[in-house]
Amino acid sequence: MFDFTFNTLKKSIKDKQSWLCVGLDPDPEKLPAGISRDPEGVFQFCTRIMEATAPHSVSFKVNTAFFEALGPDGWECLNRVCEFSKKNFPGHFLIADAKRGDIGNTSAMYARAFFTAMNFDAITVAPYMGSDSILPFLKFNGKWVIVLGLTSNEGANDFQLNGKEPLYEKVIQRVSDWGTKNNLMFVAGATRPEYLKRIREIVPDHFLLIPGVGTQGGDLKQVLKNGMGREGALLINASRSIIYASAEKDFSAHAAAEAHRLSAEMKAVLTEL
Amino acid sequence: MFDFTFNTLKKSIKDKQSWLCVGLDPDPEKLPAGISRDPEGVFQFCTRIMEATAPHSVSFKVNTAFFEALGPDGWECLNRVCEFSKKNFPGHFLIADAKRGDIGNTSAMYARAFFTAMNFDAITVAPYMGSDSILPFLKFNGKWVIVLGLTSNEGANDFQLNGKEPLYEKVIQRVSDWGTKNNLMFVAGATRPEYLKRIREIVPDHFLLIPGVGTQGGDLKQVLKNGMGREGALLINASRSIIYASAEKDFSAHAAAEAHRLSAEMKAVLTEL
Numbered sequence: 001m002f003d004f005t006f007n008t009l010k011k012s013i014k015d016k017q018s019w020l021c022v023g024l025d026p027d028p029e030k031l032p033a034g035i036s037r038d039p040e041g042v043f044q045f046c047t048r049i050m051e052a053t054a055p056h057s058v059s060f061k062v063n064t065a066f067f068e069a070l071g072p073d074g075w076e077c078l079n080r081v082c083e084f085s086k087k088n089f090p091g092h093f094l095i096a097d098a099k100r101g102d103i104g105n106t107s108a109m110y111a112r113a114f115f116t117a118m119n120f121d122a123i124t125v126a127p128y129m130g131s132d133s134i135l136p137f138l139k140f141n142g143k144w145v146i147v148l149g150l151t152s153n154e155g156a157n158d159f160q161l162n163g164k165e166p167l168y169e170k171v172i173q174r175v176s177d178w179g180t181k182n183n184l185m186f187v188a189g190a191t192r193p194e195y196l197k198r199i200r201e202i203v204p205d206h207f208l209l210i211p212g213v214g215t216q217g218g219d220l221k222q223v224l225k226n227g228m229g230r231e232g233a234l235l236i237n238a239s240r241s242i243i244y245a246s247a248e249k250d251f252s253a254h255a256a257a258e259a260h261r262l263s264a265e266m267k268a269v270l271t272e273l
Numbered sequence: 274m275f276d277f278t279f280n281t282l283k284k285s286i287k288d289k290q291s292w293l294c295v296g297l298d299p300d301p302e303k304l305p306a307g308i309s310r311d312p313e314g315v316f317q318f319c320t321r322i323m324e325a326t327a328p329h330s331v332s333f334k335v336n337t338a339f340f341e342a343l344g345p346d347g348w349e350c351l352n353r354v355c356e357f358s359k360k361n362f363p364g365h366f367l368i369a370d371a372k373r374g375d376i377g378n379t380s381a382m383y384a385r386a387f388f389t390a391m392n393f394d395a396i397t398v399a400p401y402m403g404s405d406s407i408l409p410f411l412k413f414n415g416k417w418v419i420v421l422g423l424t425s426n427e428g429a430n431d432f433q434l435n436g437k438e439p440l441y442e443k444v445i446q447r448v449s450d451w452g453t454k455n456n457l458m459f460v461a462g463a464t465r466p467e468y469l470k471r472i473r474e475i476v477p478d479h480f481l482l483i484p485g486v487g488t489q490g491g492d493l494k495q496v497l498k499n500g501m502g503r504e505g506a507l508l509i510n511a512s513r514s515i516i517y518a519s520a521e522k523d524f525s526a527h528a529a530a531e532a533h534r535l536s537a538e539m540k541a542v543l544t545e546l
Binding site: 025027063065066068069070071072074075076079097099100101102103104105106107109110112113114116117118126127128129130131132133134148151152153154155156157158159160162163167170171174216 | 298300336338339341342343344345347348349352370372373374375376377378379380382383385386387389390391399400401402403404405406407421424425426427428429430431432433435436440443444447489
């Protein structure tokens, strides 16, 4: 089994000349032509997207909600997608975008679900419940926790950006003591690139997982300008703009083209690093 | 299909003379004698606990983490537990303790998972991502959203209790505008009963789901003294102290006895209401 460290992940980015993380949010209603609208179709869709985009990316992010919505066969499908990724693309950093977090003994169960029952490299975790909701995930050797810092959605204004010392700053500051740059990242949305500068003052080295490029409208250039930090430790996620690039039978070619377009834009910056 | 409103839920509490919600956190390692340590055993365990405690309670709370940890058969088991509860105890308010919450289109998928693919009456939701992470759950007619306010764990000190106007107050204040007392509740931990008074100043009428009585050490009398509000709208949860009351074959009798003990303590107060 291959475990990711800060350095192996950075090397993978340098070798691939890409920070791209491809987000798999398979909505049955948006599946392209030729794909059945059931868990088997979702599996086919995800695997074809992974095959098409793997050359341009270093990471896959699987959104658990879209699998849970399919019922018990959806959870089975989530398992198969995880296995497929690990078997065929072991160099890809595999994220369960699950936004979990609960009291200690319950978080330990969630960690077991994603790190033991399945073999994800990382899970996204919500920080509202504090240290004992996050620490159980950090006890798994070679596994990563990605804590919500400043999210990409409109609702980030409600609590995260609230206060003189905004909540997202407190969260990133405080949580950064609980893990290391070898097992802890933060979510920092691309839709508010001006805040990435402030985040880099707090955590200049840690990896940031940056959603919101693509359909949500985040600007890649601004993200790179403000979010680079000292190490260039970034995973930049695009989901819908890639996976739904076309609704036709040749969707995987269009997904590959969009992934390639984004990674080429990244490459231009990466070669200067 | 029977939908719960504020009034039907209150009536159920009055008729039953109990605020008790029984929490199902089935840890395979803690299953009692005679129960197999696999998803089938977990199903048997949960259903026997439900049958034993139903006379003393008005609600069941199913903790999704413990099912996810079992792999795909665990999700199937979660579905069966939900079906069993709805079929055999339709008067019990059925909560998915899932602590979900994500950007709008993803929260909509979680809502579909728990309200459509399964038939839970309510789901617990984490507020960190703000309004668009919560509103999709509130769009389901007859379904309830239970938003984390002040949780029962030690980690609540990290962010929720932080600041001059603490975060949990902001959350309860703000979120209370997004739904009504017919589709929105808040989690308020029993381990900090002194804060229940403040919470009742903000939401005197809304239902509160109160975990932390039992193993976590919350004091039932203090909870009732401070948390009652104008309507006595409470669901008081105990999980481990009931379901693991005995590790022997007669566990269900011990679970019933502990549920009865708690509900009798509640009854003494309820008859005075």
